[in-house]
Structure formats: C-alpha cells, structure tokens
Amino acid sequence: MSEEHPARPGDAAALELRPALEAVLMVVDEPATVDHLAKVTGRHRRAVAAALEELAEEYTRQGRGFELRMVAGGWRFYTRPQYAAAVEAYALDGQQARLTQAALETLAVVAYRQPVSRSRVSAVRGVNCDGVMRTLLQRGLVEEAGAEPETGAILYTTTTYFLERMGLRGLDELPELAPFLPEADAIEAETQEALPSFDPDAPEPGEGAMTTTERLTEL
Known part of the structure; x- marks a missing residue:
C-alpha cells in the first residue's frame, strides 16, 4: 500500500490503521497530533489524517455518545455535548457537589x-x-x-x-x-x-x- 511504510510482523504498521488509531486515542491524556499518530502507527501522515476524518464522520453518523475532534492541534475523544449530563451524574455519584x-x-x-x-x-x-x-x-x-x-x-x-x-x-x-x-x-x-x-x-478506649x-x- 503506497500510503503505508512496509509492515513487519509485530509492528504497529502491520495492524489495520483505523482500529490502531482508536486504540491509541483511547489512552491519550492530551490531544495527539497527526505527526505523532503517524509515527506510532508506522503510517504516512496523509493516511492517518484521512483515517481520522473518516472516524470522526462515522461516529457522528452513527450518533455515538462520544466524538473525535481536533482541538489544540491534535485529535482526542470527547463526550458529545448532549450527553454531558450523564457523565456529570456519574462523576458526582455518591459525592456532594458542594463541600460541607x-x-x-x-x-x-x-x-x-x-x-x-x-x-x-x-x-x-x-x-x-x-x-x-x-x-x-x-x-x-x-x-x-x-x-x-x-x-x-x-x-x-x-x-x-x-x-x-x-x-x-x-x-x-x-x-x-x-x-x-x-x-x-x-x-x-x-x-x-x-x-x-x-x-x-487502634482500639477505642472505654466501654x-x-x-x-x-x-x-x-x-
């Protein structure tokens, strides 16, 4: 495939690109740049950029609760705004929103x-x-x-x-x-x-x- 580096067994380049990108983006703690994603997946930048755009469009088309967005020069998964209330309820479950x-x-x-x-x-x-x-x-x-x-x-x-x-x-x-x-x-x-x-x-004093x-x- 002309848009990929030659794949070697066990290399990231030997993996299917879109699932590989999803796996990496699941664990990033800040937006990942196309260049970085191209490096870790062993693919050309153009192929990675195209795959990210396709994934973002697919998630929107399917109405997923998350979306893939480019923010601050990199790509990352985000909760879709209309489902933010569910995430907030989960994060605050068992906690008081305000300090006592x-x-x-x-x-x-x-x-x-x-x-x-x-x-x-x-x-x-x-x-x-x-x-x-x-x-x-x-x-x-x-x-x-x-x-x-x-x-x-x-x-x-x-x-x-x-x-x-x-x-x-x-x-x-x-x-x-x-x-x-x-x-x-x-x-x-x-x-x-x-x-x-x-x-x-420690034992408490007194009966x-x-x-x-x-x-x-x-x-």
Whole structure:
C-alpha cells in the first residue's frame, strides 16, 4: 500500500490503521497530533489524517455518545455535548457537589498554615479532621507534601487545582485572614488528648466508646 511504510510482523504498521488509531486515542491524556499518530502507527501522515476524518464522520453518523475532534492541534475523544449530563451524574455519584462547612473550614486552615499536618489542622478546628482531609484529597484540593522533620507526620498543602477553583494566581492573593486564625502550637497540647485516634485500627478506649468511623460520620 503506497500510503503505508512496509509492515513487519509485530509492528504497529502491520495492524489495520483505523482500529490502531482508536486504540491509541483511547489512552491519550492530551490531544495527539497527526505527526505523532503517524509515527506510532508506522503510517504516512496523509493516511492517518484521512483515517481520522473518516472516524470522526462515522461516529457522528452513527450518533455515538462520544466524538473525535481536533482541538489544540491534535485529535482526542470527547463526550458529545448532549450527553454531558450523564457523565456529570456519574462523576458526582455518591459525592456532594458542594463541600460541607467542615470541609471548607479544614481547607481554609490548610490554605493559611501550609504545609501543615493533620494533627495541627485538627488542633485548630478542635475536632478530628481525618474524614474531611480524605475528602479534600479525593477532590484534588490538597496533596501530600513531605513529612514533618520533628514528628514524621505527613504534611499537606493546597494544589494548583485549588488555585484554579478559587480563581487565584498564587497563594499570595489569599485574603488577609491568617492573623485571625488561632495559633495551633498554643492550643494543640490541650486539644490533642480530646481528639479521637488517627489510627483507624487502634482500639477505642472505654466501654461503649464510639468507633473512629462512627466519629467521622459526625463531622
């Protein structure tokens, strides 16, 4: 075939072009250029460009829930706009669209005192923040940032996604609220004993005491 490089057994060039393109596009995390796709499939650029156009037209003709589009100089699969609601429902299934008050308070403490450990965040808030921190981690709003030298406790900071959601260019644009937050160092000692265990497998003291999981559901 004049539009293809000579195929060798086991090479991508030995595969049928359109299914090969579909397989590659299923795993890309950013738009793939025609040149890159031609390289990985071992085909000429013109053949790849034509196959992509054919696939895009075929998906539209068949009314698929996804479409193949050229965006930012490359090709990638996208959800067809009229089916975005189904994807949104799936992504939010079992989650709250908005953060709870507890999560917002915890996020504020992390934002102003980062890098900060869970125990210090809990000391500032006066309650165990394990469950809330897990939520913030899952939402991509905070991330691990090494360990505290003195205790080995994991430290947390806000993420780039946090800045994007807040519409900030950097942490220096946060409102001047830090002076009004209580000093964690001053109150940590007196609140630490009242906090539930941070080890989910640790036995709870006292007969009839609530389990760590039960406590977290109260947050």
